[in-house]
Amino acid sequence: MILINGEARSEISAMDRGLAYGDGIFRTFPARQGQPLSWRRHYAKLAHDAGVLKLAMPEADVLESEVRAVCKDHGACAVKIVLTRGAGPRGYRYAGDERPTRIVSAGPLPAEAIENRSRGVKVRLCSLRLAAQPALAGVKHLNRLENVLARAEWQDPQIAEGILCDDQGHVISGTMTNIFIAVDGALATPGLDRCGVAGVTRERVMQAAEPNGISCMVTTLSWTDVQGADEVFLVNSLAGAWPVRDLNGEARVPGAMTRAVQQWLDVEDDA
Amino acid sequence: MILINGEARSEISAMDRGLAYGDGIFRTFPARQGQPLSWRRHYAKLAHDAGVLKLAMPEADVLESEVRAVCKDHGACAVKIVLTRGAGPRGYRYAGDERPTRIVSAGPLPAEAIENRSRGVKVRLCSLRLAAQPALAGVKHLNRLENVLARAEWQDPQIAEGILCDDQGHVISGTMTNIFIAVDGALATPGLDRCGVAGVTRERVMQAAEPNGISCMVTTLSWTDVQGADEVFLVNSLAGAWPVRDLNGEARVPGAMTRAVQQWLDVEDDA
Numbered sequence: 048m049i050l051i052n053g054e055a056r057s058e059i060s061a062m063d064r065g066l067a068y069g070d071g072i073f074r075t076f077p078a079r080q081g082q083p084l085s086w087r088r089h090y091a092k093l094a095h096d097a098g099v100l101k102l103a104m105p106e107a108d109v110l111e112s113e114v115r116a117v118c119k120d121h122g123a124c125a126v127k128i129v130l131t132r133g134a135g136p137r138g139y140r141y142a143g144d145e146r147p148t149r150i151v152s153a154g155p156l157p158a159e160a161i162e163n164r165s166r167g168v169k170v171r172l173c174s175l176r177l178a179a180q181p182a183l184a185g186v187k188h189l190n191r192l193e194n195v196l197a198r199a200e201w202q203d204p205q206i207a208e209g210i211l212c213d214d215q216g217h218v219i220s221g222t223m224t225n226i227f228i229a230v231d232g233a234l235a236t237p238g239l240d241r242c243g244v245a246g247v248t249r250e251r252v253m254q255a256a257e258p259n260g261i262s263c264m265v266t267t268l269s270w271t272d273v274q275g276a277d278e279v280f281l282v283n284s285l286a287g288a289w290p291v292r293d294l295n296g297e298a299r300v301p302g303a304m305t306r307a308v309q310q311w312l313d314v315e316d317d318a
Numbered sequence: 319m320i321l322i323n324g325e326a327r328s329e330i331s332a333m334d335r336g337l338a339y340g341d342g343i344f345r346t347f348p349a350r351q352g353q354p355l356s357w358r359r360h361y362a363k364l365a366h367d368a369g370v371l372k373l374a375m376p377e378a379d380v381l382e383s384e385v386r387a388v389c390k391d392h393g394a395c396a397v398k399i400v401l402t403r404g405a406g407p408r409g410y411r412y413a414g415d416e417r418p419t420r421i422v423s424a425g426p427l428p429a430e431a432i433e434n435r436s437r438g439v440k441v442r443l444c445s446l447r448l449a450a451q452p453a454l455a456g457v458k459h460l461n462r463l464e465n466v467l468a469r470a471e472w473q474d475p476q477i478a479e480g481i482l483c484d485d486q487g488h489v490i491s492g493t494m495t496n497i498f499i500a501v502d503g504a505l506a507t508p509g510l511d512r513c514g515v516a517g518v519t520r521e522r523v524m525q526a527a528e529p530n531g532i533s534c535m536v537t538t539l540s541w542t543d544v545q546g547a548d549e550v551f552l553v554n555s556l557a558g559a560w561p562v563r564d565l566n567g568e569a570r571v572p573g574a575m576t577r578a579v580q581q582w583l584d585v586e587d588d589a
Contacts, residue, residue, distance in 0.1 A: 069340035178449035190461035
């Protein structure tokens, strides 16, 4: 089921700026029994990203009712929201009075999103380097060709994710996940002020660390830091936390810290 | 008039990867009396860019007939071709057997595209810096948020274009044009192996220089180089060559070299 500006439809204008320029943002997150999980966080993140691009944001209750409508007939599903600047004439300039396009849809929750939590994942290091664009860093916008190119680097279905470095060789994220390492009982995750997407689940882990007595540092990570870590795990809203059990061919043991983080994420999130 | 995969339609699937990820490419060029100008070059550039993204390319005769169909009732018009990877399931991965979406449309040729050739243009220096992504540099893909952000830096309708530098402070292009400078009777234009779009009109100018006895160098240009040049002009397929008459507030005199380049571009192009 797809709702486009609240109507059950499956198509958008070919003149939409979301298509022409990737002029928009999106979110993907799970729902259970018709209830979107961490909804307030996802709305807040969408609003933040809309602010960066100066997109008009739909009212919270309108958007929430559309989200609930698309997932009401599913037990568990993946909800996707796309918000674009809407249709406009040719040219990069926008007038500011465009009518945004919002696309709310639900699809199946991939089985491996859950299964990988217990069995862990095999990951590889991608050769594509993320470009540094501070004006867009952290935002989940529709300009995702880097992710598409990186994901096209491997075909092996046993490999669940690829790790991306930036132009300076620092580790930033997976193609669709954020990355954490555990070293000596503390967590660390890369800063995302030059590139990458500052996801909601990354934020949840960072915020849950302190009340659980664990320090979590946002820092610069090299590939050597990741290789030398006690544990490595990957997070996103659908995946939760995936322990890495094979890092570019090197066997790893999913550990206690990753299991603890999974428990933090299992706690109902009303934030 | 819009043709989508050959059919007169105005909408595309909300699941198109062109919308979801900007997973596609485009071209914009003029037609006169139903004849697309520099068609072979535009097809070749589209095919080149499709190769970079591994998009299936429509047959030349199919695409050309669609281009002629959309512009046949116009005296002069701007044709736009968008080619995406087509609709697909959620996720960055593509299978390789997606059915591409091609969108061919015609719209009005903006009057200022022609008028600016004689009167020259006022341009500003943008503060946004282009990110360096060698894997996508030169390609006219649908990830154009940098151009949208840069174009949003000014509202003054007297300013026709903004100049963009990369992360190292080198001048790369305008938001929708390529840039040339003339110094001591020779031309120079920035290399585009880190960012920017290697346009068809830039290529035409570079190729026309030698037979016209003018050297044209692809090089690194600083803003100081541009400020110190004898002439500065901007090119794209709709604009031809626009002389810069005001460079970030400093008056400039459109000169003989720019006028010569305009004459080169007026020659019918069968390449």
